[in-house]
Amino acid sequence: MTSRIRVSAVSYTNTKPFIYGLQHNPIQNQIDLSLDTPSDCAQKLIDNKVDIGLIPVAAILNLPYWQIVSDYCIGAIGAVNSVFIFSNCPIEEANIIQLDPESRSSNNLAKVLLKNYWKVNPQQIINAADYAKSIDIKTAFVQIGDRTFGKKNQFPYVYDLAETWQKLTGLPFVFAAWIANKPINPEFMKAFNTALKAGLDARENVLAELPSYAGFDLRDYLYHKLDFNLTDDKKEALNRFLEYIKEL
Numbered sequence: 001m002t003s004r005i006r007v008s009a010v011s012y013t014n015t016k017p018f019i020y021g022l023q024h025n026p027i028q029n030q031i032d033l034s035l036d037t038p039s040d041c042a043q044k045l046i047d048n049k050v051d052i053g054l055i056p057v058a059a060i061l062n063l064p065y066w067q068i069v070s071d072y073c074i075g076a077i078g079a080v081n082s083v084f085i086f087s088n089c090p091i092e093e094a095n096i097i098q099l100d101p102e103s104r105s106s107n108n109l110a111k112v113l114l115k116n117y118w119k120v121n122p123q124q125i126i127n128a129a130d131y132a133k134s135i136d137i138k139t140a141f142v143q144i145g146d147r148t149f150g151k152k153n154q155f156p157y158v159y160d161l162a163e164t165w166q167k168l169t170g171l172p173f174v175f176a177a178w179i180a181n182k183p184i185n186p187e188f189m190k191a192f193n194t195a196l197k198a199g200l201d202a203r204e205n206v207l208a209e210l211p212s213y214a215g216f217d218l219r220d221y222l223y224h225k226l227d228f229n230l231t232d233d234k235k236e237a238l239n240r241f242l243e244y245i246k247e248l
């Protein structure tokens with residue numbers, strides 16, 4: 001028997017439809033699936049501990065070989081509602097931006113937007129000891145994923161980074177895509193893609209299994225805020241984003 005393809009996927013709610021699709025499909029017998037934070041998905045693919053990852057697209061720049069293996073992604077057209085800068089002062093007045101240790105794409109997106117949209121240059125800190133807890137009014141923070149659910153009303157200044165990216169470029173955004181670090185058998189890729197699509201088509205079942213979060217509309221999130229199709233304009237956005245990162 002040939003060995004299983006090792007796959008790392010994001011452990012957040014945004015990926016639950018994909019996980020559902022993979023786990024309700026015969027392809028589950030061909031893969032070893034692990035669920036990780038986005039930054040760990042990226043590191044595992046870079047370190048060749050997995051063959052395919054739903055990796056933050058910013059990490060593509062750290063891969064000597066990479067190949068997109070699916071028509072689906074974690075993306076958004078306008079506001080995504082789970083990737084924010086939370087701040088106690090207007091962003092233009094912040095002295096420090098704490099980055100999210102679980103993120104690669106959104107930390108870079110924040111840097112790109114600070115430079116090119118808000119045109120400011122606050123100090124940027126990763127792994128801050130008081131991450132997301134600072135009481136300094138001039139300290140803001142980037143946060144992604146389920147930890148942001150319901151937090152939008154807790155801060156006086158809240159910036160949705162996919163929405164701000166759209167204001168800067170007119171484009172949608174891709175946070176994470178299914179990327180391989182080696183050539184993958186086309187038959188497998190086709191079956192993998194089919195399983196992911198089946199998961200998206202089963203979002204009602206996924207919603208029925210999920211807990212509810214106070215102050216957060218999960219149905220709206222999975223159907224309308226996230227956009228899972230890796231369309232040509234999202235690929236254009238991906239390339240544009242990588243160019244912006246290189247210029248930081």
Ligand SMILES: C=C(O[C@@H]1C=C(C(=O)O)C=C[C@H]1O)C(=O)O
Nearest residue numbers: 038056082103104105106145175
């Ligand atoms: C929309 C999101 O997209 C994500 C953000 C990522 C990042 O910032 O590196 C990576 C994967 C996705 O989980 C989110 O996590 O809320």
